[in-house]
Amino acid sequence: MSGSIRIIGTGPGNLSWCAPGAISALEKSTVIVGYQTYLDQIAELCPQTPRYGNGMRREVERAKKAIAFAREGHQVAVVSGGDAGIYGMAGLVLELLCLDDTAIEVEVLPGITALTAAAALLGAPLMSDFAAISLSDYLVPSETIFRRLRAAALADFAICLYNPTSARRRGIFETACSILIETLGEARPVGLVRAAFRPAQSVQIGLLSELSRMELGMDSIVIVGNSATKIARGRMISSRGYRLTENSANF
Amino acid sequence: MSGSIRIIGTGPGNLSWCAPGAISALEKSTVIVGYQTYLDQIAELCPQTPRYGNGMRREVERAKKAIAFAREGHQVAVVSGGDAGIYGMAGLVLELLCLDDTAIEVEVLPGITALTAAAALLGAPLMSDFAAISLSDYLVPSETIFRRLRAAALADFAICLYNPTSARRRGIFETACSILIETLGEARPVGLVRAAFRPAQSVQIGLLSELSRMELGMDSIVIVGNSATKIARGRMISSRGYRLTENSANF
Known part of the structure; x- marks a missing residue:
C-alpha cells in the first residue's frame, strides 16, 4: 500500500472543538507526527498509534520525517493546532513534497483556527x-x-x-x-x-x-x-x- | 428557567466538519433559528427541536426572533454556516441584545470558517x-x-x-x-x-x-x-x- 499524508487541524486544543472529520482522519493513520504540545492535546485519541513529536522551531524536521514515513508506506497524520493552513504545517509539507519525486497522496483538512x-x-x-x-x-x-x-x-x-x-x-x-x-x-x-x-x-x-x-x-x-x-x-x-x-x- | 442564546457556527455544511461542541450546543437548545439553507444542512441533527428559518437578507428579523424566543424562556440556538463571527449572525444578535434590557445569557461558539x-x-x-x-x-x-x-x-x-x-x-x-x-x-x-x-x-x-x-x-x-x-x-x-x-x- 502506498503512503499518504493528511495534514490535520485539530482546533483550539480541546477535543470538543476538533471536527469529526479530523478525528476520523487520525483514526485512519498509522503514525501521527506533530509539535509535542499538539500531540499532548490529542493524547486520548488513537492511543495505540505511534507518534513522532518534537519541539518548537523543528517544523522542517517534522515535515521531512512525515514524508519519510509516507515513503515507507505509512498513512501519516501531520497535526497542527488550530487550522493547519494558517501559520501551520500545511505549506511546509506541500513545499517539501514538491522537491520530492515520490508519488505521495496528500490532503489538507481544515480546523477551527485561533x-x-x-x-x-x-x-x-x-x-x-x-x-x-x-x-x-x-x-x-x-x-x-x-x-x-x-x-x-x-x-x-x-x-x-x-x-x-x-x-x-x-x-x-x-x-x-x-x-x-x-x-x-x-x-x-x-x-x-x-x-x-x-x-x-x-x-x-x-x-x-x-x-x-x-x-x-x-x-x-x-x-x-x-x-x-x-x-x-x-x-x-x-x-x-x-x-x-x-x-x-x-x- | 431563564432564556439563553447560543450563536453557533456549523462549519462548511457537512456534518463531518461541524465540531462536537457545536452539536452538543444544538442538543441543549429548545428552538433553532437560522437562514433556511443552514437549517437544511443540519436537518438530521435534533430533528425534534422546533426551527425558525427564513431567507436571505432577513437576518435582522431572525436575530429579533431569537431574542423573542429567549425572552419567553427558550434555550435558543442561532446557527450560521461557517463561523458565526465571520460575516455571520454573532454581531447582529449581540448588537440587538445591547438595545435590550432583558438579562439573556449569550454565548458565541466557533466553527470552521469558509x-x-x-x-x-x-x-x-x-x-x-x-x-x-x-x-x-x-x-x-x-x-x-x-x-x-x-x-x-x-x-x-x-x-x-x-x-x-x-x-x-x-x-x-x-x-x-x-x-x-x-x-x-x-x-x-x-x-x-x-x-x-x-x-x-x-x-x-x-x-x-x-x-x-x-x-x-x-x-x-x-x-x-x-x-x-x-x-x-x-x-x-x-x-x-x-x-x-x-x-x-x-x-
Whole structure:
C-alpha cells in the first residue's frame, strides 16, 4: 500500500472543538507526527498509534520525517493546532513534497483556527473585513510586519495578531502597539485571549492604550477592532451597519 | 428557567466538519433559528427541536426572533454556516441584545470558517499574513471595499474574497479583478472554491488574468495568493520562507 499524508487541524486544543472529520482522519493513520504540545492535546485519541513529536522551531524536521514515513508506506497524520493552513504545517509539507519525486497522496483538512476561537470568546469583533498578521520575525523581516500592520490599520481592517510576543522578541510587540496607537488612537477597543477553550483560558477586553501592559504569551491572540467596534456588555462588537431601530429596508 | 442564546457556527455544511461542541450546543437548545439553507444542512441533527428559518437578507428579523424566543424562556440556538463571527449572525444578535434590557445569557461558539475550508482544498495559500474582504456592498460602500482591496494587495497580503458575486452585483467583482490585476499583475495565482466539502464542491486554480472568467456564485470563496504563492502539483502553495534544501538554521 502506498503512503499518504493528511495534514490535520485539530482546533483550539480541546477535543470538543476538533471536527469529526479530523478525528476520523487520525483514526485512519498509522503514525501521527506533530509539535509535542499538539500531540499532548490529542493524547486520548488513537492511543495505540505511534507518534513522532518534537519541539518548537523543528517544523522542517517534522515535515521531512512525515514524508519519510509516507515513503515507507505509512498513512501519516501531520497535526497542527488550530487550522493547519494558517501559520501551520500545511505549506511546509506541500513545499517539501514538491522537491520530492515520490508519488505521495496528500490532503489538507481544515480546523477551527485561533482567530475564530478568540473572536467567539471576545464577542463579535470580526463582523467586517479583517487582516491576520503574525508578529513573529523568525521568517519575515520586522519591516514587512510593520508595513502590513500600518496598511491594515489605515484601511480600517479589524486586525488579528498571531504570535504577538515571546520572551525573545518583546520589542516587536511594543513597536506594533506604538504603530497601532499612532494610526488608530488610544481608545480603539482591543481584546486578548490566551489558551482559548483550554483550562488556562483568559479573556481581556480593553483599549489600545492598555495593550502593551496586558499579560500575553505564545498562546495568545490579540484582536484589534475596526472603526465600528465598540465595547458593550463586556464584549467587543463590530457593527456591520444594520439599521436596527427602524422598520427599514433590512426587513 | 431563564432564556439563553447560543450563536453557533456549523462549519462548511457537512456534518463531518461541524465540531462536537457545536452539536452538543444544538442538543441543549429548545428552538433553532437560522437562514433556511443552514437549517437544511443540519436537518438530521435534533430533528425534534422546533426551527425558525427564513431567507436571505432577513437576518435582522431572525436575530429579533431569537431574542423573542429567549425572552419567553427558550434555550435558543442561532446557527450560521461557517463561523458565526465571520460575516455571520454573532454581531447582529449581540448588537440587538445591547438595545435590550432583558438579562439573556449569550454565548458565541466557533466553527470552521469558509476561508480555512477553501484554503485546505486549494493547498496552502494562507501560510503568511492574509486579509478577508467581503465584496458585498449591501452594508458597506463599494469605495470602502475597493480601498481595502488595494491596501491589502499593496501590502502583500494573501486575500480571501467572501461573497465575490451575486446576480445583482457582478460589476463589483469585475472592478475588484481589475484592481487586483493592476496592483499584482496578471500572473498572480488565484483559487476559487465553490461549495467546499459539500456534494457540489468544485475547486479551480489559475491566474489572476483568468479570474473574471471563472464561474462563481454565492457559495464561492476566492483566494488570491501573495508574492510567495506558486502553483505546484495542482495546488496553491504560499512559501513562508524556510530554507529547505540545506542543513541550515532551521534544524
